Amino acid sequence: MSVHVTAVDDAAWAGPWRGMAVGHKVGLAVALVLTALLTPAWPGSLLVAGASLVLMLGPARIRPGLVAAVALPPLAFLVVGALPLAVEVGDGVRVTAGGGLRAAEMLAHGVAGTLAVLLLATTTPMVDVLGWLHRRGIPGPLLEIAELMYRLLFVLLSSALALQAAQAARLGGDAPLRRRFRSAVDGVGTVLLTSWRRATRLQAGLELRGYEESLPTLRPVGRAGGWGLGAGAALVVGIWLACWAVA
Numbered sequence: 001m002s003v004h005v006t007a008v009d010d011a012a013w014a015g016p017w018r019g020m021a022v023g024h025k026v027g028l029a030v031a032l033v034l035t036a037l038l039t040p041a042w043p044g045s046l047l048v049a050g051a052s053l054v055l056m057l058g059p060a061r062i063r064p065g066l067v068a069a070v071a072l073p074p075l076a077f078l079v080v081g082a083l084p085l086a087v088e089v090g091d092g093v094r095v096t097a098g099g100g101l102r103a104a105e106m107l108a109h110g111v112a113g114t115l116a117v118l119l120l121a122t123t124t125p126m127v128d129v130l131g132w133l134h135r136r137g138i139p140g141p142l143l144e145i146a147e148l149m150y151r152l153l154f155v156l157l158s159s160a161l162a163l164q165a166a167q168a169a170r171l172g173g174d175a176p177l178r179r180r181f182r183s184a185v186d187g188v189g190t191v192l193l194t195s196w197r198r199a200t201r202l203q204a205g206l207e208l209r210g211y212e213e214s215l216p217t218l219r220p221v222g223r224a225g226g227w228g229l230g231a232g233a234a235l236v237v238g239i240w241l242a243c244w245a246v247a
Helices: 007-014 022-038 041-057 064-086 097-121 126-135 140-171 177-208 229-246
Strands: 087-089 093-095
Touching: 007 064, 022 041, 022 097, 022 126, 022 229, 041 064, 041 097, 041 229, 064 087, 064 097, 126 140, 140 177
Parallel strands: none
Antiparallel strands: 087 093
């Protein structure tokens, strides 16, 4: 499954939740993460995971393929982390009932929390999050460094992917291992030099524009949406009530 390096940010910029207040989306994501951690795996984590998926695929209109692509790496990491809890090493390696239960609970909590965080990531561009943090009193220089690093990360990934495609087209699949290794080393050096030159040009451009203290960004124009603070609070309260009813 192939996803462009800017696919998540593109979906956040183009999605219908872009105009929703950032604080509402942050509050909803944090509340869902805490609910996933503090409630029992059944039904709390299951309900949080289901609610996050429904919100991403429904009101937020995120493509199912994108959701699957961005969720697969952290979910694979969670599965690998849960495996040691399920097995017991003694005379041999075996799966125990208690260990399997602990692994399943840990996996459920992790999956639910991951999907709740992805709900924020796929609906809120990074520039909006950084602007919201700046208005909450986070020092401007720290946020500007984070914003520039985030931007340069995409530049670095794009350069690396373009270089990889060029090497694959030139070498094909029959090149000796030594030649492939040498090309990979040369490619790493080329990408690092390219990123350094672009960072230098960025610094020069900021100085020519009179940069001294801050990098102002335009705030998005808010618009009414189907989801807001009240709906998010009702969802979280409903999950807690369902857990209380089951308990």
